[in-house]
Amino acid sequence: MTDSLTQDISASSRKSWATGPANxxxxxxxxxxxxxxxxxxxxxxxxxxxxxxxxxxRFLHGFCTNDVKRLTAGEGCEAFVTNLKGRILEHILIAVAxxxxxxxxxxxxxxxxxxxxxxxxxxxxxxxxxxxxxxxELFVSGxxxxxxxxxxxxxxxxxxxxxxxxxxxxxxxxxxxxLDLLGTMGYLVTVPRGDMESMQRALTQAGARPAxxxxxxxxxxxxGLPLYGVDLSEDNLAQEAMRTEQCISFKKGCYLGQEPIAxxxxxxxxxxxxxxxxxxxDALPAAGTALLTADGKDAGKISSAARVPxxxxxxxxxxxxxxxxxxxxxxxxxxxxxxxRGEVATPR
Numbered sequence: 163m164t165d166s167l168t169q170d171i172s173a174s175s176r177k178s179w180a181t182g183p184a185n186x187x188x189x190x191x192x193x194x195x196x197x198x199x200x201x202x203x204x205x206x207x208x209x210x211x212x213x214x215x216x217x218x219x220r221f222l223h224g225f226c227t228n229d230v231k232r233l234t235a236g237e238g239c240e241a242f243v244t245n246l247k248g249r250i251l252e253h254i255l256i257a258v259a260x261x262x263x264x265x266x267x268x269x270x271x272x273x274x275x276x277x278x279x280x281x282x283x284x285x286x287x288x289x290x291x292x293x294x295x296x297x298x299e300l301f302v303s304g305x306x307x308x309x310x311x312x313x314x315x316x317x318x319x320x321x322x323x324x325x326x327x328x329x330x331x332x333x334x335x336x337x338x339x340x341l342d343l344l345g346t347m348g349y350l351v352t353v354p355r356g357d358m359e360s361m362q363r364a365l366t367q368a369g370a371r372p373a374x375x376x377x378x379x380x381x382x383x384x385x386g387l388p389l390y391g392v393d394l395s396e397d398n399l400a401q402e403a404m405r406t407e408q409c410i411s412f413k414k415g416c417y418l419g420q421e422p423i424a425x426x427x428x429x430x431x432x433x434x435x436x437x438x439x440x441x442x443x444d445a446l447p448a449a450g451t452a453l454l455t456a457d458g459k460d461a462g463k464i465s466s467a468a469r470v471p472x473x474x475x476x477x478x479x480x481x482x483x484x485x486x487x488x489x490x491x492x493x494x495x496x497x498x499x500x501x502x503r504g505e506v507a508t509p510r
Contacts, residue, residue, distance in 0.1 A: 244419030332364035386509035441504035
């Protein structure tokens with residue numbers, strides 16, 4: 163087994179938040195580290211834009227679902243970028259600094275996100291810099307992640323959710339943002355690409371165990387964390403994404419897509435929603451697999467699935483008709499001509 167997060171990672175070709183290999187030789191041990199201690203995931207390659215200029219907060223506030231203008235330096239949030247119809251164009255993380263706003267999103271979506279924002283730049287004093295190729299990211303997650311980050315980064319493990327600051331770890335300058343994305347404490351460490359190996363070495367020496375995309379995918383599905391371009395797309399309304407509490411402010415001022423989002427909130431429900439579920443099968447269902455009710459009616463489709471390394475259990479995520487999306491509800495899939503039972507899970 164190798165502990166290097168910077169090796170050739172061609173073994174992991176599917177889309178994932180994590181861009182490292184499927185595993186580092188022992189997926190079960192990697193999963194247990196994430197659940198009980200601290201795991202280290204390589205999530206390098208995500209979209210990164212830096213907004214500067216005196217109008218940057220007001221401008222970004224007008225194009226996403228969360229309240230950017232209320233944030234002060236050192237704070238952050240999660241949001242959707244939506245179109246005029248309230249449909250999702252991207253799922254982003256925001257970090258507000260004294261002189262800039264850092265926006266990160268899904269790998270491979272830098273160009274469409276940049277183009278969407280740039281088309282509305284007319285008289286605003288805003289500059290948008292593309293930085294996806296400059297930065298590397300490591301994500302430390304697990305019950306012991308806070309103590310580990312505290313030990314190496316001057317108390318950074320004690321910051322509240324979405325907060326961030328610039329520190330030095332083992333002599334390497336970096337940004338640390340707390341993001342509890344996998345149902346437990348999590349910290350995103352961002353460094354220049356050239357410092358990737360040094361940072362990975364410092365974090366593993368401090369006790370974080372390198373873990374691969376298989377474990378990340380299983381944990382993100384369990385915790386209800388979607389992947390844009392896989393679980394979500396422009397076909398989805400913001401409230402269908404199972405991230406309303408994290409991503410949407412219903413008190414902020416006007417923004418692109420606000421009217422249909424507010425109207426849907428007033429109605430009190432959506433017709434379908436992104437849902438996590440478990441199945442009693444050894445076979446990993448493919449994206450697009452139909453979800454059925456007990457009497458064979460259409461209930462939705464699977465968008466992503468993973469096998470939990472420690473148990474072999476299959477977990478999946480997909481858009482499900484709201485009537486069948488309650489925890490404990492039965493759902494069925496067809497596997498090799500046999501009907502397999504599953505049930506809707508409560509995100510951890």
